[in-house]
Structure formats: structure tokens, C-alpha cells
Amino acid sequence: MEIGNNIQFSNNLRFVRYKANLSQQKVSDKLCITRARYSKYEEGASEPPFFVLIKISKYFNVSIDDLLLSDLRKHKQV
Structure with a gap:
């Protein structure tokens, strides 16, 4: 699956996790994936299925x- 704007996705993913x-590790455990795989999503090096x-x-x-x-950093309710 190609997400398209991978940079926006990785920035948003990092933002919601920080928020x-x-x-x-906590997020990857909940998603049942490795931390290394999750890290690649945040880095924009890989896209999730x-x-x-x-x-x-x-x-x-x-x-x-x-x-x-969207740029979730600009949303107040997130």
C-alpha cells in the first residue's frame, strides 16, 4: 500500500505519540508489531499495511x- 504523503503521515504519527x-515501545506493543517496525513508520522509511x-x-x-x-500539529482538539 502506498500512502502518498509519507512525510505528513510520519510527522503526524510522531506527533500523536508525543502528545x-x-x-x-508502548505503542508498538499495543499494535502487536516490533518497535523497529514502528520506528520506520515514524522515520518515513516504511509504510504500514x-x-x-x-x-x-x-x-x-x-x-x-x-x-x-492533515497537519495534526495545527489541530487544537488532537
Whole structure:
């Protein structure tokens, strides 16, 4: 699956994790993936498969559209 704007996604992923005050290990454990794999998503070096993207969206309570297309740093409610 190609996400498109991988930089926006990786920035948003890092932002929501920081905002939730969670470590990469904590999030990756919850998503049932390795920390190394999760780290690659935040670095923009890899894109998650669709089922992991859905898990991420649900875990952080952020729509997939917002994760992929918006700059979440500019949203006040996140």
C-alpha cells in the first residue's frame, strides 16, 4: 500500500505519540508489531499495511484521513 504523503503521515504519527506521552515501545506493543517496525513508520522509511493503519487510527482516535492528509500539529482538539 502506498500512502502518498509519507512525510505528513510520519510527522503526524510522531506527533500523536508525543502528545499521548507514549514511548515507541508502548505503542508498538499495543499494535502487536516490533518497535523497529514502528520506528520506520515514524522515520518515513516504511509504510504500514492497511490493517496496521486501521489499528493506529483506532489507538490514537484519529481518522485515517487526518493521519494521512492533515497537519495534526495545527489541530487544537488532537
